Amino acid sequence: MIFGIDIDIANLIVQAFIGLVTLVALIVAFWQGSQSKRNREDDIKRYQPSRISAWYEGGRNRTGQPEDNRFVWQFVVLRNESESPVYGAIVTCVGISGAGPSFKGEDNRPVFPNRVCVGTLPPGAWYIWLPTEGHGMGVRTAPETAFTDANGTSWVRRGNGRLEEIPMEPASFYRLSLPLPWRGCEKLTE
Secondary structure, eight states: OBTTBOHHHHHHHHHHHHHHHHHHHHHHHHHHHHHHHHHHHHHHHHTTGGGEEEEEOOSOOOTTSOOOTTSEEEEEEEEEOSSSOEEEEEEEEEEEESSSSOSSGGGSOTTOSSEEEEEEEOSEEEEEEEEEOOOGGGOEEEEEEEEEOTTSOEEEEOTTSOEEEESSOHHHHTTOOSSOOBOOOEEOOO
16 A cells, blocks of 8 residues: 555556556557658648749830720739749739728629730740730739649739638639630730
């Protein structure tokens, strides 16, 4: 007897405690392994979309700018740094600040004129001319790009740079009527 407890009962309590600690350690290890696997799968899933970007680039030669004077035309660089093209790419002018267009392209009307249906965006650097309403009254805009990756998953790169998975292909996401006026893009010469 130790402290009034039978040695067999004390050993049983110690073994039960060790078993419980072992069980908790196994559960934690399994959870960490599962979490690590989910993180790796997410990294793989986001690899190609994370390599797609778009931005305005000023100071370019404007000789190729469309002559439609209803809009202020912005030179937009589209960069696909992955090894595969993305599909169904649509670029939309969205607001960043001020009383301009919506901050999310899907919140603009389906007939919103400040949008270009690019189609396939191959690897490399490309450009388009995006119609906008300009920058009066402190309005700041940016290009938002929606596309479907080579695995068939659709994404949107918001005007603020955030990448989000979307539940449907870009034309449906923006509620656009078919057929779409696909314009393509031009190779950027640096």
